[in-house]
Amino acid sequence: MSAEKISVGKTGIETYSISNDNGIKAEIITYGARLHRLFVPDKKGNPVDILAGFDTAEGYKGENPYFNAVIGRVANRIGNAEFTLNGKYYKLAENDGKNCLHGGKEGFDRKIFTANLPCNKPNTVELSYVSPDGEEGFPGKLSLTVSYTITDDNALKISYKAVSDADTVFNPTNHAYFNLDGDFMSVLDHELFIDSDTITVSDENLICTGETVNVKNTPFDFTVPKPIGKDIKIPHVYFDNARGGYDFNYVLDKSRNKKLPVAYALSHKTGIKMEVYTDCPCIQLYTGNFLDGTLPCRRSCGYQSTLCLETQSFPNACNVSSFPSTVLKKGEEFFSETAYVFSIEK
Numbered sequence: 001m002s003a004e005k006i007s008v009g010k011t012g013i014e015t016y017s018i019s020n021d022n023g024i025k026a027e028i029i030t031y032g033a034r035l036h037r038l039f040v041p042d043k044k045g046n047p048v049d050i051l052a053g054f055d056t057a058e059g060y061k062g063e064n065p066y067f068n069a070v071i072g073r074v075a076n077r078i079g080n081a082e083f084t085l086n087g088k089y090y091k092l093a094e095n096d097g098k099n100c101l102h103g104g105k106e107g108f109d110r111k112i113f114t115a116n117l118p119c120n121k122p123n124t125v126e127l128s129y130v131s132p133d134g135e136e137g138f139p140g141k142l143s144l145t146v147s148y149t150i151t152d153d154n155a156l157k158i159s160y161k162a163v164s165d166a167d168t169v170f171n172p173t174n175h176a177y178f179n180l181d182g183d184f185m186s187v188l189d190h191e192l193f194i195d196s197d198t199i200t201v202s203d204e205n206l207i208c209t210g211e212t213v214n215v216k217n218t219p220f221d222f223t224v225p226k227p228i229g230k231d232i233k234i235p236h237v238y239f240d241n242a243r244g245g246y247d248f249n250y251v252l253d254k255s256r257n258k259k260l261p262v263a264y265a266l267s268h269k270t271g272i273k274m275e276v277y278t279d280c281p282c283i284q285l286y287t288g289n290f291l292d293g294t295l296p297c298r299r300s301c302g303y304q305s306t307l308c309l310e311t312q313s314f315p316n317a318c319n320v321s322s323f324p325s326t327v328l329k330k331g332e333e334f335f336s337e338t339a340y341v342f343s344i345e346k
């Protein structure tokens with residue numbers, strides 16, 4: 001059991017480590033408040049690093065698809081990089097064609113957070129960042145603290161606490177890229193379960209249109225666990241829009257029992273099972289369809305070599321009045337928590 005600062009890099013990025021006595025250990029860096037490595041024991045007890053990433057903390061400063069970072073202010077795509085709040089029009093940074101993806105040109109993944117090891121919370125690192133009014137076009141000064149904890153019962157818990165000095169929109173997530181085989185070859189053999197039969201429909205630019213669709217008994221249905229690759233080659237316009245894979249937002253049942261996982265992924269190779277618990281209304285399934293193996297990662301990350309299960313609110317909610325609101329009112333406290341819980345396949 002420990003929480004410690006393990007290094008400070010040339011450019012001032014700090015690396016922290018948190019672990020429990022069962023061999024689960026996370027390394028977290030202040031650049032993007034991101035997970036750097038995550039070791040989980042496999043069925044033989046050997047530690048496996050299940051995250052994509054670079055060798056060094058500085059590596060993330062180059063081109064990278066938000067590897068394991070905290071995403072904000074707003075995860076996923078805001079259509080036309082614009083929205084209106086309280087009658088006022090806001091123009092955001094465009095960084096995905098005409099749209100705003102994952103917070104804009106310099107989202108939270110590109111910010112240096114201030115770290116703290118709270119003495120009253122074991123195996124925890126807290127990372128704070130104050131986003132100035134108008135950053136990337138978003139209103140209000142937003143103060144955020146992200147907390148990572150490894151618990152004795154093998155959970156990596158991520159919580160987000162935020163407050164803004166003016167009405168704003170806020171929808172954070174963590175963009176961890178997992179491969180539970182640990183070899184980063186492919187995730188298509190991973191078994192996946194998602195406790196939702198509804199996705200938000202997105203257009204050819206992956207902008208959520210406001211419609212939802214029931215996907216029971218379609219290739220998008222994971223309510224009955226199946227290998228990720230099982231139906232991925234079935235021709236469908238949704239796959240065409242998402243570069244031949246899964247990149248969809250699943251809507252979770254509001255009245256679900258929050259003590260049950262909303263999703264799990266399982267590698268039969270290592271036996272590592274990862275369950276996801278969250279209080280968020282949605283979860284994005286992304287199978288690394290934009291990766292092509294050209295980034296200098298510590299293990300080559302090719303097309304569909306990784307899996308993201310990003311808990312979030314409804315994408316593009318600031319432009320879709322029928323979606324639950326992502327408005328954070330002035331002075332109101334935002335809190336959200338997600339846990340990735342690890343076990344070995346029985």
Ligand code: GLA
Binds near residue numbers: 065066076101206284
């Ligand atoms: C998210 C999106 C994808 C893609 C990646 C980053 O998960 O859903 O469409 O933009 O981020 O490459």
